[in-house]
Amino acid sequence: ADGKYLGDWKAGEKLAQSGRGLTWTDKADTANGGNCYNCHQMDPKEISFGTIGPSLTGYGKTRGVIADPTSPASKAIIEYTWGKIWNAKAYNACSVMPRAVHKGIITEAQAKDLMALLLDPKSPVNK
Ligand code: HEC
Structure with missing residues (x-):
């Protein structure tokens, strides 16, 4: 809504690691995790991930967003990743x-943190 796509990659890393939420043992009022590592390798140092x-790994780097974040091609990748x-x-x-967001599993703010994990040059995903 505010035109900003990237939040905090450190919060994104915690979210990507967390598979909590939406089970009968989870409290309804606690934030859900993103569960990304269950299916994706992200930080190359993390040895536990699904396939x-x-x-x-290297998401922002290999797609050119780190090299030139304001180019039209990068804008397209940023919007695609958000979608x-x-x-x-x-x-x-x-x-x-x-x-994830469409079904109310995570919030818009949490999606921004996951975007930063994938696209921030400082994120371990792009090291
Ligand atoms: C149940 C498994 C599963 C989970 C959980 C999951 N993904 Fe995915 N994801 C996939 C699959 C399968 C694909 C490739 C097929 C497709 O396009 O849907 C994919 C594709 C993607 C892509 C596109 C990659 C590309 O090169 O175009 C991105 C980005 C992505 N996932 C990010 C995430 C993030 C961030 C999370 C955590 C919120 C997440 N995924 C959670 C299974 C999953």
Whole structure:
């Protein structure tokens, strides 16, 4: 809503690691995790990750966003990544990736923190 896509990658890393939320033992009023590591490799130093989704290691670097964050190509990648996190099925109707924000699993602010994990030059994903 405010045109800013990147939050705090450190908060994003915690979220990506957390699979908590939406089970009968989770309190309804606590924030849910993003559960990203269950399907994706992200920080190359993390040895525990699932492989249902593609590796996202070096995500911002390999897609050129780190080299030139303001180029039209980077803008397209930033918007695509935002859309993918918001509603994975909008890009691939048969995706097994959760529709994280669309379904209210995570908030818009949490999506920004995950964006930073993928696209911030300081994030371990891009080291
Ligand atoms: C249940 C498994 C699963 C979970 C959990 C999951 N993903 Fe995915 N993700 C996938 C799969 C499978 C794909 C590739 C197929 C597709 O496009 O949906 C994908 C694709 C992506 C892509 C696009 C990659 C590219 O190169 O185009 C991004 C970005 C992404 N996921 C980020 C995330 C983030 C961030 C989280 C945590 C909020 C997450 N994913 C959680 C399974 C998952």
